[in-house]
Amino acid sequence: MAQYLLRRTAILLVSLLIAMLGIFVLLRALPGDPANALLSIQATPEQIAAARAQVGADLPVLEQFVGWFRGMVTLDLGSSFISTLPVAPEIGSRLAVTIPLTFLAFGLAFAMSLVIGFVAAYRADRWYGAALSAFSQLFIAVPAFWVGILLVGIFSLRFRVFPAGGFPREGWSDPGAALTHLALPVLTVALVMAGSLSRYVRSATLDVLGSDYLRNARAMGSTMGTAMLRHGLRNGAIPVISILGIELATAFLGAVVIEAVFALPGLGSMLLKAIAQHDYPNIQGILFVSTLAVLIVGFIADVVQRLVDPRLRHRARAS
Amino acid sequence: MKKPVVVLLASALATAVVLSGCSSGTASPTVGTGSTAQPQQTGSTAPTQDASSDATIQIGSLYEPQNLDNTAGGGQGVTEAFDGNVYQGLYQLTDAGKVEPLLADSYTVSADGLTYTFKLKQGVTFHSGKALTSDDVKASIERVVSPASQSARKSSFEAIAGITAPAPDTVVVTLASRSISFIYNLAYVWISNKDATNLTTSEDGTGPYVLDKWTRGSSLSLSRWSGYWGTPAANKEVVFNYFTDATALSNALLTNAVDIVTNVQSPDSLSQFEGNPNYVVNNGASTTKELLVFNDRVAPFDKVDVRRAVYSAIDRAKLLNAIWGDKGTLIGSMVPPTDPWYEDLTGVNPYDPALSKQLLTAAGYPAGFAFTLDTPTYDPHPVVAEFVKSELAKVGVTVKINSITADEWYTKVFQKHDYVATLQEHVNDRDVVWYGDPKFYWGYNNPQVTAWIAEAESAATVDAQTAKLKLVNEQIAKDAASAWLYLYPQLVVASVNVSGYPINGLNSQFPAYNIVKK
Numbered sequence: 001m002a003q004y005l006l007r008r009t010a011i012l013l014v015s016l017l018i019a020m021l022g023i024f025v026l027l028r029a030l031p032g033d034p035a036n037a038l039l040s041i042q043a044t045p046e047q048i049a050a051a052r053a054q055v056g057a058d059l060p061v062l063e064q065f066v067g068w069f070r071g072m073v074t075l076d077l078g079s080s081f082i083s084t085l086p087v088a089p090e091i092g093s094r095l096a097v098t099i100p101l102t103f104l105a106f107g108l109a110f111a112m113s114l115v116i117g118f119v120a121a122y123r124a125d126r127w128y129g130a131a132l133s134a135f136s137q138l139f140i141a142v143p144a145f146w147v148g149i150l151l152v153g154i155f156s157l158r159f160r161v162f163p164a165g166g167f168p169r170e171g172w173s174d175p176g177a178a179l180t181h182l183a184l185p186v187l188t189v190a191l192v193m194a195g196s197l198s199r200y201v202r203s204a205t206l207d208v209l210g211s212d213y214l215r216n217a218r219a220m221g222s223t224m225g226t227a228m229l230r231h232g233l234r235n236g237a238i239p240v241i242s243i244l245g246i247e248l249a250t251a252f253l254g255a256v257v258i259e260a261v262f263a264l265p266g267l268g269s270m271l272l273k274a275i276a277q278h279d280y281p282n283i284q285g286i287l288f289v290s291t292l293a294v295l296i297v298g299f300i301a302d303v304v305q306r307l308v309d310p311r312l313r314h315r316a317r318a319s
Numbered sequence: 320m321k322k323p324v325v326v327l328l329a330s331a332l333a334t335a336v337v338l339s340g341c342s343s344g345t346a347s348p349t350v351g352t353g354s355t356a357q358p359q360q361t362g363s364t365a366p367t368q369d370a371s372s373d374a375t376i377q378i379g380s381l382y383e384p385q386n387l388d389n390t391a392g393g394g395q396g397v398t399e400a401f402d403g404n405v406y407q408g409l410y411q412l413t414d415a416g417k418v419e420p421l422l423a424d425s426y427t428v429s430a431d432g433l434t435y436t437f438k439l440k441q442g443v444t445f446h447s448g449k450a451l452t453s454d455d456v457k458a459s460i461e462r463v464v465s466p467a468s469q470s471a472r473k474s475s476f477e478a479i480a481g482i483t484a485p486a487p488d489t490v491v492v493t494l495a496s497r498s499i500s501f502i503y504n505l506a507y508v509w510i511s512n513k514d515a516t517n518l519t520t521s522e523d524g525t526g527p528y529v530l531d532k533w534t535r536g537s538s539l540s541l542s543r544w545s546g547y548w549g550t551p552a553a554n555k556e557v558v559f560n561y562f563t564d565a566t567a568l569s570n571a572l573l574t575n576a577v578d579i580v581t582n583v584q585s586p587d588s589l590s591q592f593e594g595n596p597n598y599v600v601n602n603g604a605s606t607t608k609e610l611l612v613f614n615d616r617v618a619p620f621d622k623v624d625v626r627r628a629v630y631s632a633i634d635r636a637k638l639l640n641a642i643w644g645d646k647g648t649l650i651g652s653m654v655p656p657t658d659p660w661y662e663d664l665t666g667v668n669p670y671d672p673a674l675s676k677q678l679l680t681a682a683g684y685p686a687g688f689a690f691t692l693d694t695p696t697y698d699p700h701p702v703v704a705e706f707v708k709s710e711l712a713k714v715g716v717t718v719k720i721n722s723i724t725a726d727e728w729y730t731k732v733f734q735k736h737d738y739v740a741t742l743q744e745h746v747n748d749r750d751v752v753w754y755g756d757p758k759f760y761w762g763y764n765n766p767q768v769t770a771w772i773a774e775a776e777s778a779a780t781v782d783a784q785t786a787k788l789k790l791v792n793e794q795i796a797k798d799a800a801s802a803w804l805y806l807y808p809q810l811v812v813a814s815v816n817v818s819g820y821p822i823n824g825l826n827s828q829f830p831a832y833n834i835v836k837k
Contacts, residue, residue, distance in 0.1 A: 031727065031730075033726065033729070036725075036726050036729035037726070038392030039392070040471035042475075042753075043733075044474050047469055047473060050466060084520060085519075085535065090535055094536065156570060157570060164567065165570060166537070166571065167537055169537070169540065171534075260563050260564045263563070263568075265535065269536055270536055272563075276726070278726065
């Protein structure tokens with residue numbers, strides 16, 4: 001196991017490095033000029049040249065990369081071209097919104113999908129099982145922002161239960177207010193995520209329900225509940241764990257549309273703005289953090305799978 | 320036997336939903352703390368007089384500052400948040416469009432109009448505690464005109480030859496040539512502490528508010544400063560809340576998360592506020608113009624008749640009505656109604672497709688022609704582009720729409736002049752003078768107009784300046800130098816409980832020190 005972990009960690013670091021190199025090159029290959037964000041309609045040619053010098057876009061590319069690479073290794077992500085604010089603290093404050101949003105939504109979606117998926121599979125022959133299955137398909141189809149707008153319309157504008165958006169200035173020092181502001185965004189992301197997750201839970205459950213080992217366990221005297229928990233759970237969990245990892249990773253940055261609808265100062269909106277302005281330090285910093293997050297989530301999903309499924313462990317050991 | 324599992328999972332789900340749905344806080348939506356704001360619909364009691372002057376005003380805006388320095392690319396957002404609130408100039412542009420002294424007590428100008436001597440107000444200090452001296456004024460003006468300056472007003476001060484500070488309360492500026500707009504332009508120069516550093520992330524001004532906190536992507540708050548030299552602000556705190564989506568901003572106003580929206584850009588949301596007794600829709604004087612810009616250097620738009628033909632083929636009243644309903648104004652040239660040299664020139668190039676066809680034939684294009692319209696992807700340009708395309712098709716002119724981002728527009732159209740026609744909005748007042756620069760991106764080159772503009776600037780009186788600029792205005796309309804489609808409305812929507820806010824928002828200013836909340 002230890003050997004496996006070491007190997008996976010090494011792969012993670014190499015993947016991160018390759019991804020960063022790719023991002024760096026692609027950003028500079030894109031058309032567009034970071035200096036434009038600083039200029040006004042009355043900009044003189046002199047001001048245009050000064051803006052280019054200010055953003056350092058006229059330095060040789062290799063020098064730019066070396067400077068940034070050195071910074072990345074020491075976790076000094078530089079400063080924004082446009083706001084001159086250091087990148088790392090700003091990413092930190094944005095993560096204070098994005099991480100709770102992602103994890104709360106993920107937790108809620110996970111809980112919902114377990115119930116919906118299981119009942120949809122177990123009672124596929126009843127009307128409510130079929131209804132749940134249809135419900136999950138509906139939420140795969142609707143766009144997240146539409147769900148968000150609908151929830152705002154009902155719970156904020158009509159019933160005044162939740163705020164229409166924003167995030168408190170004090171951040172998490174008033175957890176009640178912060179959670180109130182996150183309630184609708186969390187629900188929006190969770191509903192959409194649960195739609196697709198429950199499909200996987202449903203199909204995994206169907207597989208388990210139709211399997212030989214479950215039939216054998218029941219034949220040997222186990223109750224359905226015991227058989228499902230002892231045998232079905234670990235077998236059914238394996239494909240679901242991979243999907244959970246992918247969904248969590250995509251939810252991290254995918255919340256950008258939700259952030260616009262609910263005016264949340266999260267990582268997605270920072271990235272969107274940075275891309276529009278070609279603010280390279282911000283873009284590189286955010287993509288570094290999010291690539292690292294995705295790789296770590298994948299790593300954890302792999303490790304959990306190995307813990308759940310002894311066949312994976314033994315196979316590796318045998319080879 | 321199956322039941323326990325299902326029940327267990329169902330109750331886990333129910334608990335999870337309940338936990339995420341409810342909160343320990345109150346149900347009234349608040350952005351920020353310490354405000355006396357109650358949801359208006361519950362009919363709260365009126366606060367006492369003290370509570371009113373201790374109010375926190377929540378303002379909603381789509382324009383977040385890029386940084387806090389208007390000479391380093393801070394953008395429209397920092398002008399809105401800081402101008403008049405945190406920083407002040409020697410002069411200020413009031414909401415009515417008048418230029419009034421602020422940090423300058425008085426000035427004298429030499430007979431030849433080249434030497435200005437300003438006497439500074441006494442007893443003014445910066446937020447850091449340092450007293451305002453002429454050295455700070457000198458340094459502030461120099462920051463605007465320095466080589467590294469990204470100030471939008473830098474080119475307005477090209478006439479400055481030298482600045483001296485002979486006494487702590489006296490500043491002398493010498494110009495290379497007369498500049499009648501000099502005092503007006505000074506209203507844009509923020510006087511900052513010359514010893515202050517990091518002005519992109521902090522501030523040191525003389526205004527009635529200090530910067531409390533700027534949370535990027537979320538809000539910027541200002542708090543009333545007790546050391547202010549003039550009348551203290553009428554409210555304790557002002558919070559600018561930033562949104563990227565116009566609908567989210569409207570929702571915030573509807574749920575009273577904000578009290579005022581500085582500039583309503585989406586006509587669709589207006590219907591929720593018009594006729595609603597809880598809100599006031601203010602229609603102010605705008606200076607933002609929507610232009611169909613011709614590249615006057617290249618064919619076919621180097622011919623006056625072709626430009627006039629295209630201009631007369633577009634039914635601008637219909638376009639304005641389609642986008643803004645009964646709001647907005649039609650204009651016939653670059654000058655908005657608030658500029659002193661305004662004249663109604665909408666009749667010079669009227670909507671007349673028959674005239675348009677005649678002009679095209681006279682110019683040598685009886686069968687029409689085709690051109691590419693570089694259209695920025697943000698509102699309202701795509702809609703306007705489609706309208707222009709359909710209108711011009713009726714006179715035989717084919718338009719190919721090329722969608723470009725704001726950034727591409729800057730590089731391709733503005734810097735490289737690599738375009739035939741484009742759409743753009745221009746927000747400044749008094750910008751008719753840009754038609755005097757043949758190197759400006761639209762490439763209008765009329766030596767007579769350039770001469771008139773130079774004469775207007777070196778005029779000895781405002782009347783002489785106005786007369787010359789009226790000539791310029793009439794000429795560019797006759798030449799159809801650009802096609803001025805319409806003037807945006809300037810809409811400030813606010814809750815009925817607030818008053819004292821600016822409605823004209825000239826040049827994106829939003830002075831908040833008179834805002835009172837019941």
